[in-house]
Amino acid sequence: MQRPRERTIDLTSDTVTRPSPGMYEAMVTAELGDEQKGTDPTVNALCDRVAELLGKEAAVFLPSGVMCNTIAILVQCRPGEEVLTSSCAHLLTMECAAPSAIAGVTVRGIEASGGIFSADDILRTIPWTRKRNVPNPTLISIENTCNRGGGSVWPMGHIWEIRQIAVDRGIAMHMDGARLLNASVASGVLPSEYSAPFDTVWIDLSKGLGCPVGAVLAGSSALIENAWVWKHRLGGAMRQAGVLAAAGLYALVHNIERLEEDHKNARKLAAGLGRLNGVRSKWGEPETNIVFLDVSGTAIPAAAIGERLLASGIHIGVESEFELRAITHLDVSEADIDTAVLGFEEVLKR
Ligand SMILES: *Cc1c(COP(=O)(O)O)cnc(C)c1O
Numbered sequence: 001m002q003r004p005r006e007r008t009i010d011l012t013s014d015t016v017t018r019p020s021p022g023m024y025e026a027m028v029t030a031e032l033g034d035e036q037k038g039t040d041p042t043v044n045a046l047c048d049r050v051a052e053l054l055g056k057e058a059a060v061f062l063p064s065g066v067m068c069n070t071i072a073i074l075v076q077c078r079p080g081e082e083v084l085t086s087s088c089a090h091l092l093t094m095e096c097a098a099p100s101a102i103a104g105v106t107v108r109g110i111e112a113s114g115g116i117f118s119a120d121d122i123l124r125t126i127p128w129t130r131k132r133n134v135p136n137p138t139l140i141s142i143e144n145t146c147n148r149g150g151g152s153v154w155p156m157g158h159i160w161e162i163r164q165i166a167v168d169r170g171i172a173m174h175m176d177g178a179r180l181l182n183a184s185v186a187s188g189v190l191p192s193e194y195s196a197p198f199d200t201v202w203i204d205l206s207k208g209l210g211c212p213v214g215a216v217l218a219g220s221s222a223l224i225e226n227a228w229v230w231k232h233r234l235g236g237a238m239r240q241a242g243v244l245a246a247a248g249l250y251a252l253v254h255n256i257e258r259l260e261e262d263h264k265n266a267r268k269l270a271a272g273l274g275r276l277n278g279v280r281s282k283w284g285e286p287e288t289n290i291v292f293l294d295v296s297g298t299a300i301p302a303a304a305i306g307e308r309l310l311a312s313g314i315h316i317g318v319e320s321e322f323e324l325r326a327i328t329h330l331d332v333s334e335a336d337i338d339t340a341v342l343g344f345e346e347v348l349k350r
Pocket residue numbers: 063064065066067090091143145146147176178179204206214215
């Protein structure tokens with residue numbers, strides 16, 4: 001009989017991390033105030049730090065990335081207008097249609113490999129001349145890294161080409177930067193360089209950075225002032241939120257450079273699993289911390305593999321009939337990757 005494992009290796013998401021002792025310490029000792037009155041010094045410090053990191057005038061602390069996306073649309077689009085993004089974008093496929101339900105916009109998805117579309121794709125999507133009967137595109141949203149594109153990293157040249165069209169057509173630019181710092185560490189492009197062509201950009205604290213809660217949206221002072229109105233309306237204005245912001249400040253110091261370890265572990269996982277019969281890394285060698293696995297070659301449904309893996313202490317996300325997703329993060333070690341590969345091999349033998 002198999003001995004039950006002491007702990008599960010959780011590869012379902014980089015949101016599963018728990019605060020480290022150092023992060024807890026920072027939270028417990030944080031100076032606090034009233035966030036919605038603008039008097040929480042720790043929240044203010046976090047917003048200043050993120051604005052500086054992203055090269056923007058101002059930033060606002062929000063409870064989640066979804067709220068960042070929703071508010072960015074609310075402050076840049078009017079009801080009936082159109083947002084352009086990739087067809088696999090989180091804001092189009094995984095946010096309960098918040099852009100239409102709350103902001104009243106339509107979102108048009110552009111098909112593109114790895115979720116990375118080009119300036120030509122935009123030109124093919126929007127009409128050359130304004131037509132009365134066609135929805136007016138007023139925002140282009142780019143997801144960097146692109147989650148469902150396998151953690152793909154946007155090339156800077158692509159972004160500037162798209163920016164040129166946006167400027168010519170009076171379209172605003174938004175970056176869903178849930179994993180912008182992964183993109184930055186992987187590519188060497190500074191977060192501020194990545195953010196320069198965008199009117200609004202946000203980073204998630206609760207993904208690879210390892211915080212329990214929170215995201216920060218940055219932009220011009222005018223846009224962020226308006227974002228505050230929506231933050232209140234949506235119930236996102238908080239009180240002693242410095243306990244959460246302290247985790248963010250800690251993460252910005254300690255958890256950015258180490259993202260490279262997660263990327264290394266993802267490459268190791270993809271390589272190890274790629275050697276197993278019938279298993280293939282969908283996007284080849286991962287650029288960052290996300291690995292999609294095509295297991296159709298094993299003829300075993302992904303759900304069955306997922307169940308068997310879980311029974312042996314390895315938790316991987318089941319995406320579709322023959323697709324699994326694994327995400328590395330700071331609570332997964334290199335040794336855990338070896339264990340996961342061995343466990344996967346065992347499961348396929350059975
Ligand atoms: C997780 C995620 C979001 C949403 O962030 P939350 O903090 O979970 O609300 C948005 N976009 C992308 C690409 C994500 O991965």
